[in-house]
Amino acid sequence: MLGGSEFAVFRFTEFSTPDPSFGNAGKATISLSQADDIATAAAFQSSGQIIVAGIANRSGQSATSNSEFAVARLNANGSLDTSFGDAGKILTGFGLNKDDGAQAAVVLPNNQILAAGFAETGSPSDFALAKYDSFLSSGASPPPPEDDSGGGCFIATAAYGSPLDVHVQVLRQFRDRFLLPHPVGHNIVRYYYRYSPPVADALARQSTVRQVVRAALVPLVGLSWAAGTMGNWRIILFIFGCLLMVAALSVRKPGRNRRA
Numbered sequence: 012m013l014g015g016s017e018f019a020v021f022r023f024t025e026f027s028t029p030d031p032s033f034g035n036a037g038k039a040t041i042s043l044s045q046a047d048d049i050a051t052a053a054a055f056q057s058s059g060q061i062i063v064a065g066i067a068n069r070s071g072q073s074a075t076s077n078s079e080f081a082v083a084r085l086n087a088n089g090s091l092d093t094s095f096g097d098a099g100k101i102l103t104g105f106g107l108n109k110d111d112g113a114q115a116a117v118v119l120p121n122n123q124i125l126a127a128g129f130a131e132t133g134s135p136s137d138f139a140l141a142k143y144d145s146f147l148s149s150g151a152s153p154p155p156p157e158d159d160s161g162g163g164c165f166i167a168t169a170a171y172g173s174p175l176d177v178h179v180q181v182l183r184q185f186r187d188r189f190l191l192p193h194p195v196g197h198n199i200v201r202y203y204y205r206y207s208p209p210v211a212d213a214l215a216r217q218s219t220v221r222q223v224v225r226a227a228l229v230p231l232v233g234l235s236w237a238a239g240t241m242g243n244w245r246i247i248l249f250i251f252g253c254l255l256m257v258a259a260l261s262v263r264k265p266g267r268n269r270r271a
Contacts, residue, residue, distance in 0.1 A: 015047040018063055018083060025180065032187075034089030041083045041091065043100055044068035048081060052116040054124070056145065057169040057215040058208055059087040060095075064126045066112030067102055079104040080113040080126055080141050095146045103141045105130035111139065120216050121145060165203075165211035170224040178225075178232045185235035 018041035022033040029037025041063065042048065050065040067081035080103040084095035091099035105111045109131035116126045122145030130139035167179045190196030214220055 015045065017042045017048050018050040018065060018081075020050070020053065020061065020063055020085065020089070022089070025177075032088060034085075039085055039089040039091075041085075041100070043081050043083065043102065046078075049112075051112070051114045051128075052126075054116045054118045055168070055173050056084075056118050056122050057211045058122070058165055059168055060092055061085040061087070062116055062118060062124055064113040064116035064124075066114075066128075077104070077108050078110050078112050080111055080128060080139075082113065082116070082124060082126055082141075082143060084146070096143075101143060105132055105139055110136065113141070122212065122215065165207040166214060166224065167228060169211040169214040170221050170228060172221075178228065181232050181236050182228075185238055189238055 020034070020039045020041075022030040022037055024030050031037060033039065041050075044067045046068045048065065048067050050063050052064045054062045054064075056062065061084065063083045063085065065081050066078050068078050080101075082096070082101045082103075083099055084092040085099075086092050093099045095101070103111070103126075111128065111130045113126040113128040115128070116124060118124055124143040124145070126141045126143070128139055128141075129136040131137075132139075167182050168176075171178050173179070186196075186200060190200050214224060
């Protein structure tokens with residue numbers, strides 16, 4: 012910590028407890044200046060990265076203050092994404108020795124970032140906007156962590172609009188619990204990380220296609236939820252029972268047609 016306060020980001024599980032897979036025991040901090048840094052907004056890119064915006068270098072003394080718009084990006088596991096801006100951070104000032112700061116942020120459909128706040132370009136301060144490139148490669152995905160945990164469910168995130176959506180969380184838990192512990196599942200996840208980001212980028216720009224993909228994901232989300240709730244053997248029996256029901260209905264239908 013260089014001095015003053017820092018950006019702080021917390022992530023909780025669905026049980027309202029700190030998520031141990033995020034940052035340091037569920038929390039991540041970002042230092043942007045030697046004075047007070049204040050986070051005011053967060054948003055999510057379709058790749059699963061977390062955008063944090065706010066005010067950097069807020070000294071509280073208007074005569075000497077030089078606060079700026081501050082935007083930082085975290086990976087889904089809470090680590091600072093150093094491929095973004097200058098080692099993971101971007102500072103934007105609208106004047107020399109002036110008070111500027113971002114108070115809201117949104118990720119646009121093309122993954123560009125729009126920050127809104129105030130700029131001391133006059134008296135009183137003016138409303139200010141700053142727009143940033145996505146800093147995402149459309150041709151390749153960022154390398155996943157060594158253990159592949161905490162990575163983004165790229166296509167599901169793009170389809171549902173947020174990595175915190177309950178459907179995305181169900182799929183992520185299925186990945187961590189049932190795929191990553193096994194060699195075949197681990198290879199499937201790595202293949203998905205390699206080739207899905209361009210698909211997710213295109214999907215994020217097509218609202219109609221997103222609706223179709225959400226509908227297509229319903230069976231997968233349902234089976235993932237059942238696997239997490241029932242456990243290995245129960246989900247196998249459940250699937251087997253469903254297959255038996257389908258087979259029974261298929262056999263009964265021709266029988267009724269013959270009697271007619």
